């Protein structure tokens with residue numbers, strides 16, 4: 001008895017230790033991401049030839065449909081979230097919200113997009129867009145998606161274009177830029193006018209503190225008679241897209257908004273072109289660039305895994321499933 005006790009204690013400790021190591025490996029897997037410089041070199045080697053791969057595009061659309069069904073699921077609708085159903089927050093453990101008479105009327109009946117969308121442009125906010133002259137190419141797409149209410153004022157038009165059909169708005173932006181919409185709503189209403197009558201896509205049910213500001217954004221727009229429709233991102237969709245990319249080796253705590261949008265576009269569009277996706281501090285000719293095309297505020301590190309995401313997108317570019325623009329556009333079209 002006296003002898004057995006310490007031994008079983010030891011085995012408890014050993015298995016606890018093993019458990020810890022396994023957890024550690026799960027969170028921080030042993031693999032080496034290429035350095036920024038290696039990635040840039042690989043992009044340079046690829047050159048500028050790009051060929052659309054119809055088979056690859058169809059295959060990827062099927063994969064997206066099987067995992068995440070973007071067509072039906074990307075937004076919370078009356079159809080996929082009827083009264084009494086439960087929305088599980090995808091960014092939190094075990095938090096949910098039951099659809100009740102307060103929230104149900106705010107949902108659109110069904111996915112409002114005219115599908116299939118033909119040529120889609122997904123515009124990230126990378127500093128690579130500055131002086132790119134890509135505005136015209138972006139505006140020529142049939143459906144333009146942008147991230148996080150980016151500025152579209154005149155000084156940027158030439159580089160980022162003017163048209164928008166869907167723009168994401170994270171609750172954190174509502175909090176930081178518009179005092180959580182607890183005071184005047186005018187600044188918010190004026191600021192979203194830049195997006196014409198585009199959809200405002202909000203992850204209202206990802207983190208609990210994000211729900212109230214998202215609902216306030218909905219009411220602010222509705223009460224001001226705005227043309228914009230707020231679509232709430234369906235947390236089931238965000239969760240399944242996250243799992244899809246995790247299965248392909250993206251180990252971030254949370255995917256970037258950009259990768260969610262690209263996934264959505266790959267599921268809904270016949271052709272996808274990306275602009276402003278370039279998470280490195282120098283361009284292809286080693287010139288330093290700012291973090292965003294409009295400022296140089298760096299993000300929290302460790303939350304998203306941008307270079308990792310970039311590599312995934314670059315693989316899709318190389319196999320002709322989407323086209324990434326990482327250089328000035330005038331050169332590409334001439």
Ligand SMILES: *[C@@H]1O[C@H](CO)[C@@H](O)[C@H](O)[C@H]1NC(C)=O
Pocket residue numbers: 053055056057059318319320
């Ligand atoms: C086209 O896409 C398919 C499926 O991803 C892939 O197997 C194939 O190699 C691609 N073709 C080219 C030319 O990249």
Ligand SMILES: *[C@@H]1O[C@H](CO)[C@@H](O)[C@H](O)[C@H]1NC(C)=O
Pocket residue numbers: 101
């Ligand atoms: C929700 O609203 C419907 C119609 O307005 C009403 O019939 C129903 O009783 C309400 N349910 C609850 C739980 O308040």
Ligand SMILES: *[C@@H]1O[C@H](CO)[C@@H](O)[C@H](O)[C@H]1NC(C)=O
Pocket residue numbers: 197225226227
């Ligand atoms: C709403 O859209 C219509 C047609 O697109 C336009 O004529 C009208 O001026 C817009 N209203 C507002 C408030 O933006």
